[in-house]
Amino acid sequence: MADLSMxxxxxxxxxxxxxxxxxxxxxxxxxxxxxxxxxxxxxFSIFVFFPLLYAAYISVHQWSxxxxxxxxxxxxxxxxxxxxxxxxxxxNTVVYSAATVPTSLFLGLFLAIGLNRKLAARxxxxxxxxxxxxxxxxATAVIAAWLFNDNYGIIxxxxxxxxxxxxAWLSSPRWALPSIILTTxxxxxxFCMVVYLAALQSISPSYYEAAVxxxxxxxxxxxxxxxxxxxxxxxxLLILNVIYSFQVFDLIFVMTxxxxxxxxxxxxxxxxxxxxxxxEMGYASAMGMVLFVLxxxxxxxxxxxxxxxxxxx
Amino acid sequence: xxxxTSPARQRLETGGLWLLLTAGALVMFFPIYWMFATxxxxxxxIFSGAVNLLPTGxxxxxxxxxxxxxxxxxxxxNSLVIAIAAVVITVSLNLLCGYAFAKxxxxxxxxxxxxxxxxxxxxxxxxxxxxxxxxxxxGLLNSYWGVILPRAAEAFGIFMVRQFMVSIPDExxxxxxxxxxxxxxxxxxVVLPLSKPIIAVLIIFTFMWRWxxxxxxxxxxxxxxxxxVQLGLNLLKGQYNTExxxxxxxxxxSLMPMLVIFxxxxxxxxxxxxxxxxx
Numbered sequence: 001m002a003d004l005s006m007x008x009x010x011x012x013x014x015x016x017x018x019x020x021x022x023x024x025x026x027x028x029x030x031x032x033x034x035x036x037x038x039x040x041x042x043x044f045s046i047f048v049f050f051p052l053l054y055a056a057y058i059s060v061h062q063w064s065x066x067x068x069x070x071x072x073x074x075x076x077x078x079x080x081x082x083x084x085x086x087x088x089x090x091x092n093t094v095v096y097s098a099a100t101v102p103t104s105l106f107l108g109l110f111l112a113i114g115l116n117r118k119l120a121a122r123x124x125x126x127x128x129x130x131x132x133x134x135x136x137x138x139a140t141a142v143i144a145a146w147l148f149n150d151n152y153g154i155i156x157x158x159x160x161x162x163x164x165x166x167x168a169w170l171s172s173p174r175w176a177l178p179s180i181i182l183t184t185x186x187x188x189x190x191f192c193m194v195v196y197l198a199a200l201q202s203i204s205p206s207y208y209e210a211a212v213x214x215x216x217x218x219x220x221x222x223x224x225x226x227x228x229x230x231x232x233x234x235x236x237l238l239i240l241n242v243i244y245s246f247q248v249f250d251l252i253f254v255m256t257x258x259x260x261x262x263x264x265x266x267x268x269x270x271x272x273x274x275x276x277x278x279x280e281m282g283y284a285s286a287m288g289m290v291l292f293v294l295x296x297x298x299x300x301x302x303x304x305x306x307x308x309x310x311x312x313x
Numbered sequence: 314x315x316x317x318t319s320p321a322r323q324r325l326e327t328g329g330l331w332l333l334l335t336a337g338a339l340v341m342f343f344p345i346y347w348m349f350a351t352x353x354x355x356x357x358x359i360f361s362g363a364v365n366l367l368p369t370g371x372x373x374x375x376x377x378x379x380x381x382x383x384x385x386x387x388x389x390x391n392s393l394v395i396a397i398a399a400v401v402i403t404v405s406l407n408l409l410c411g412y413a414f415a416k417x418x419x420x421x422x423x424x425x426x427x428x429x430x431x432x433x434x435x436x437x438x439x440x441x442x443x444x445x446x447x448x449x450x451x452g453l454l455n456s457y458w459g460v461i462l463p464r465a466a467e468a469f470g471i472f473m474v475r476q477f478m479v480s481i482p483d484e485x486x487x488x489x490x491x492x493x494x495x496x497x498x499x500x501x502x503v504v505l506p507l508s509k510p511i512i513a514v515l516i517i518f519t520f521m522w523r524w525x526x527x528x529x530x531x532x533x534x535x536x537x538x539x540x541x542v543q544l545g546l547n548l549l550k551g552q553y554n555t556e557x558x559x560x561x562x563x564x565x566x567s568l569m570p571m572l573v574i575f576x577x578x579x580x581x582x583x584x585x586x587x588x589x590x591x592x
Binding site: 029030032033034036037039040041043044046047048049050051052054055058111114115117119120121125127128129130131132134135136137138139141142143144145146147149152154157158161186189190243246247249250253254267268271272275276281284285288289291292295296299 | 327330331333334335337338341342344345347348351359364406407409410412413414417419422425428429432433434435436437438439440441442443444446447462463464465466468471496500521524525527528532543546547549550557560561564567568571572574575579
C-alpha cells in the first residue's frame with residue numbers, strides 16, 4: 001500500500017517503454033509468489049508433513065508415550081499380518097467403500113440429470129437433496145441412531161405396522177454396517193448430485209443439438225455426449241469418495257462406536273483405539289502408514305487409468 | 314438434452330420423473346423432520362410405542378429444559394470462536410496461496426502444488442498421534458489455537474482458489490503492474506474484487522468444516538468447558554440414560570448456524586461449486 005503511494009506518481013511521469021526495474025524490484029517480484037504461499041507452507045510443514053514423517057518414525061518403535069520410544073524394526077508391521085481385528089477393520093473399510101462409492105455416484109448422477117431438466121420446484125428439490133451435506137457427521141449419527149433405535153425408532157415402528165421386523169439395526173452385527181451405509185448414502189448422494197449438476201450445466205447445448213441432427217435418441221445422447229464429457233467429474237468424485245470412505249470416522253464413532261463387536265470398526269477407528277485407548281503409539285502409527293500407502297496407491301492407479309483412457313477420447 | 318420424442322410422451326415422462334424425485338426428496342427430508350418432531354414432543358410420548366408422525370403437542374420448553382441440563386451455550390461459544398477465527402485465517406491464506414499458484418511462474422511451483430494436493434490425501438488419523446504431540450509441545454493442548462492452527466492451511470481451499478483464479482485475465486494484472494502497483498496492491502485492489510464468488514464459497518465451506526469438526530477437537534480439547542458443540546453432542550449421545558428429546562433438541566440447535574447459512578446462501582453454495590473447478 002505504502003509502495004503504491006510512493007511509486008505511483010514517479011512511474012506515471014516516465015514513459016511506459018522506458019520502465020526498467022532495478023535489481024531489487026526484480027528480485028522482490030521473483031520473491032512475491034514465495035511470500036504469498038509461505039504462511040500456508042509453514043502451517044502444512046508443521047501440522048501435516050512433519051507429523052507424517054514423525055508417524056513413519058514412530059511406526060518402527062514401540063512406544064506408550066510414557067517411556068522413551070524403543071526401536072523394534074518392522075515388528076509393528078508384521079504384527080498387523082496376524083491381527084484378526086486389523087483384517088476385519090480392513091475388510092469392513094473395503095465393504096463400506098464398495099457399497100457407498102458406486103451407489104452414491106450413480107444416484108447422484110441420476111438426480112443431477114433429473115434436476116437439470118425444467119421441473120416444478122426444481123430449486124427446492126435440489127436444496128432438500130443437498131441439505132444433509134451441511135449437517136455435521138455427529139448430528140447425522142445422532143439422528144440416525146434415533147431413527148434406527150431397536151425399540152423406539154421410527155423405522156422399526158413403521159416396519160411393525162407393515163407387518164415386518166422388528167430388525168435389530170444397530171445392535172446386531174448383521175445389520176449395523178448396512179445401517180451405517182444407508183446413513184452415509186443420505187449424506188453423499190447430495191454431494192455427488194451437486195458436483196455432477198455443476199458439470200452438466202457447463203456442457204454446451206450445441207453438442208446435443210448436433211447429436212439430434214445425427215438422429216441420436218435420448219439414451220444415445222447420454223452414452224455418446226453426456227457420459228464422456230462427465231468423465232473428469234466422475235474421476236474426481238470417485239477419488240474424493242474413496243478417500244472419504246477410507247477416512248470415515250465421526251459418523252461411526254458416534255453411531256455405533258465400531259460395534260457390536262468389531263462389526264463396524266474401520267481402519268481409522270482401530271488406529272484411534274490403538275493410540276488413545278491402548279496407548280500403542282507405534283502400532284497405531286504403523287496402521288496409519290499402511291492406510292496412507294493404500295490411499296496413495298489407489299489414487300495413483302486411478303490416475304494412471306484415467307490418463308491412459310483419456311488419450312483415446 | 315434435446316428430445317426427439319412426442320410432446321405427450323415427454324410430458325408423461327417428465328411427470329413420472331417429478332413424482333420419483335419428489336418421493337425421494339420426502340425420504341431425504343424425513344430424518345431432519347423427525348429430529349424436529351422428536352425435539353418438540355411431550356417427553357413421555359417417546360417411549361409409549363405409538364407412531365405419531367405429526368406431533369401431538371408442541372412442547373417448546375423441551376429446548377429450555379435441554380439447555381438447562383447441558384452447558385450448550387458455552388459449547389456454542391467455543392465452536393463460534395474456533396469457526397470464525399478459522400474463517401478469517403484460512404480464507405485469507407487460501408486466497409494468497411491459491412493466487413500465487415494460479416498467476417505466478419516460479420521455480421518449484423508444480424512440486425509445491427503437488428505437495429499441497431497430497432496433503433488432501435493424508436487422513437488426519439494417520440498423523441493424529443504426532444499431531445497431538447506437536448500441539449502438546451507448542452503448549453496448545455486444550456486451547457482454541459490448538460484446534461485452529463493445525464487446520465488453518467486447507468488444501469481443498471487452495472485448490473479451489475487456484476482453479477478459480479486461473480481464469481482471471483493476465484492483461485489486467487499486467488496493466489496494474491505497468492501502473493506501478495505493488496503485488497500486494499494488485500492482489501487487494503484487482504484480484505480480490507473479481508473473486509467475490511469464490512470468497513463467498515470459501516467462507517461458507519470453511520465455517521461449515523470447522524463448525525462440524527470432530528476428530529481434532531476430540532483429541533486436543535480434553536476439558537469439558539472447552540468442548541465444541543459436536544463434542545457436547547457426542548457426550549450426550551454416550552450417556553447411559555439416553556434422553557432422546559434432549560439429544561434431538563440439542564442436535565437441532567447445533568444445526569442452526571449451518572441451517573441459517575444454508576437458507577441464505579444456498580444459491581451460492583450450490584452454484585458456487587460450479588465456478589470453483591470442482592467439475
